[in-house]
Amino acid sequence: MGQLRTNSGPAEDLLIELDRDAGVPLHRQIEASIRASIRTGRLRTGTSLPPTRALAAGLGVSRGVVVEAYQQLVAEGYLVSRSGGYTQVAASMAPGSAGGTASRARPATRRVDFGYGRTDVSQFPRAAWLRSVRTVLTTTPNDRFAYLDGRGVPELHRALCDYLNRVRGTSAVPDNVVICSGYGQGISLLIQVLLRRGARRIALEDPSSNDDARVLASAAGLDVVGVPVGPNGIHVDALDRAGADAVVLTPSHQWPTGAVMSAAVRADVIRWAQRRGALVVEDDYDAEYRYDRSPVGAMQGLAPDHVVYCGTASKTLAPGLRLGWLVAPAHLVADLAAAKVLADRGSPVIDQLTFADFLARGEFDRHLRRMRPVYRRRRDALLDALRTHLPDLEPAGIAAGQHVVAWLPPDLDEAAVVAAADRHGLGIHGVGPYRIASTGPGGLIFGYAILGEAAIAEGVTLLATAIREVRTAPPLP
Structure with missing residues (x-):
């Protein structure tokens, strides 16, 4: 094979050899070759790979074959997509790197991973985002680049309120918005403020x-x-008996069961908060993705003085943006802003202004309209495969989001199924580890957002094989 070119200059030879008579899909051969080169250290951390078109031309395959291989390796954590279209070897997968991979990263031996909580970052709207970046850099007044208060930039407050009030039915005002680095920081700030105000139980x-x-x-x-x-x-x-000062809820698409909180239950929760003087924390993590039902409005719109609305761009755009927001009751805003300043002096201004412009231009709405059918096709592929290969599993929470729970029949042990799936190269999580004290049927969590339809079908086939193995295994003595 002749020398390839990377997007950083003259390239190393990737030494990918394809055997078209091997009966192994070409994208799998490309994945295996690059994966092996990373694991042996031949491709070091930060090494740029050739653009997909260049590698496809060099190997004599369609660009789609290389795109699928790159996407798979990005999902596994071996590669990372960089700004400007660069694809590089990820630091966390290089030999000798400190620490382990993230808990949701896929082990090298897995063929398919139904890991949850991931969005398809390959679909990030780079061109539209770049237009907003350029607008920000050419039109923003100089004073916006100085230190601001802990709430963030006013432009994003206004743009978020316009969007959330229109799409999520909130009752948000710009003065009550605090920008944070994703949901993780947002809930951390809230917990700090609640503690200082005397809260003892959540x-x-x-x-x-x-x-x-x-x-x-x-x-x-x-x-x-x-x-x-x-x-x-x-x-x-049960909430009434808990004696809690605050409750964290995912009412529009409960994680992980997928349940949608009914209007009657929402009203009861609001009455509980008003009666106790408690706080409802609404994690609205993936409500924009809905397929078979009408939109469900946010609880915050029912009682803005008792609900903190938590939103994030992690499931809609990309978790790496680290953009999140809290819409809080007025009496909490100053304390939350002070906690934010203490934490990091505020989120990056250019990112906030870019997102504000992105929202105001309608690009966020366009991106969501483009992505809903993509995720719906993947959801449908998963449900079709389950109906075909595992009809005794009971899917739930299928109408929205980026994951599905399938409840297991009584004869199947959840932990045994997860372990057998892992032996067959399939990554999947059970519901059990996410229970606090409750009991219930065993279930499996299928994250499908980053998987192509063929990979989804393959994953369910592997799961069916694993379940047959569990059912035919001799009982333990």
């Missing part, structure tokens, strides 16, 4: 995510209590 949905709020609240010394979730949302009678 309630979480059960099951719920075992990072962010759960970890941060425990580390801060708050009592954490789980409140069971049903098909219509959190059990308000």
